[in-house]
Amino acid sequence: MERFGFVGLPNAGKSSLYNALAGGGALAAPYAFATVDPNVGVAKVLDSRLDALAEMSQSKNVVPTAVQFVDIAGLVKGASQGEGLGNRFLAHIREVDAVVFVLRAFEDTDVPGSSDPAEQLEILELELITADLEALEKHIDKRRKAARSNPAQAPEVAAMEAAIDVLGGGTPVWRAGLDEDTMALLKAEQLLTSKPVIALVNLGEDQLDEPDTYLAGVRALLGDTAPVIGLSIQLEAEAAMLDPEDRTEMLEALGLGEGALPTFLHTAYQLLGLRTFFTTGEKESRAWTFREGFTAPQTAGVIHTDFERGFIRAETIGWDVLLEAGSWSKARDEGTLRIEGKDYKVVDGDVMEFRFNV
Template structure:
């Protein structure tokens, strides 16, 4: 399961976004540090393709893909020197796959703090970079000592030196133009800025129609980040209120009424999947229909391994058809009867939307 960590200044809307994504009950209060301990929840990934496949197969269970969401305390300027809650709680998101910046872009006299998302971005990036710098300086000193007796650590020393130079300037690593091999060498050190970022620009209820404009302003600030960052705009408060409605039709009606379209989860997950290079394949039958995530470029055996390592180890072949073609034919057996199910071997590169069955022997 992929993991996302929410980061932002107090009162930016992190806990409201957490509630919108997970349906959780995180305290969202108009004062700083309402969140002290991390909130951890699971968000179901909506996918109409899976719903249609499940209906076709008359599946007893429908299992959507899921992502884990971690909401931590608000970050303030000077956290690296102990201001606010300090930055020790950042350890709670060191092992996430991507970080979600929640940047406030609304004014409210009852909610303290800056309303300029670029000010939020400046503080968050600086504090994460300083937290990483502290980690790098400690690890670099230790690795340099070990490298005197272990030449295989030379690449680590070099990568940590490159990271230290960028972070010393207050520059997060995703903006530092690091080569892929350097970022890969740094991966085991779980640096906060050595990962992809999704920035959510949180506008007020009276500015929903300006969300894209606010997002574009922030996106312009990331012109040196390449494909490491994606930016989306939304009104988190309205999204959280919609998520609290249990009836799907009523929820859809509210989203439509406020011009929110599909809702936060659809847009966030689509952006996050694109950011991380994630794709989806399906399995379907009368017992269950299920969505599975895989990384773009994965082979059929690697996809099988997402179900169980035995499937990958003993992989023989995959039976494959695209989801929409299968729906058009009406059933797996009907697709087989007309020869539309393809047999693919170990070198097959899975495609988003594939429906697959695996043959294996261990």
């Protein structure tokens, strides 16, 4: 399961975001370092396609996909030099697959520091850049020496040098435009700034009418390198504590529709190249996670390794085509059910049944 880390200055709303996704459990307090050890939770990625398939099949059980998320304690200026237990918290960031920058736009006299989300983003990126730069500069001479006796290591040194150049210029690796081969070589370095990023701007209730006003500065900094989402974490956390009917009523009364959390979760899910295929039947309808580009056997292996090892073929149909047919058997009779082999690249939204023999 992929893991997303919430990173922000103290009291930006990270713990409240955790509570909104997990339904409570994290201490959200108006003082720095209310969180010391990271809270780890799991959020279901709700999908209307799965619900529709389950209704069609009259499934007894419905299982959505999920992502894991980590509420990491607030960073402060100087964290890369150990300020505010910074080194400890930076280590937690190294363990996640992607970073969610939680940036405060709401005004609160009890919370110190700027409420400008773009300024907060610059502080956070600078701390991560400084930590990565120090780590690379510490090891680069040793790697250069090793490459002189073993030329096969020269590409790794070149990748490190490229990263040092961009970091030294104040740009994080993830938005420096380095090529895929360089990024692949840097993976072993576990750089904080090489991870995919989402920027989440935490709005006050009075800012929801004109969210773009508060997101503009962050979007200007990031360009098209990362998605930027605005939501009121406090309202979403309060809604998450209600039963589904009351939650819907509250969100609709505030003009928020289904809320921003589903959008955030789907964005996070897509960010890492994760896609969804489905299985459906009377017993269970289930969403499964696969990586974009997976072949049919690789996707079968998501369910069980035996499915991949003994793969014969996959019966496949788009979720919307299946719903239009009304059932698996009707789709087969109509000829809309396809037989796909080992070279088939699975598409997001495919509904599949696998044939295998081991």
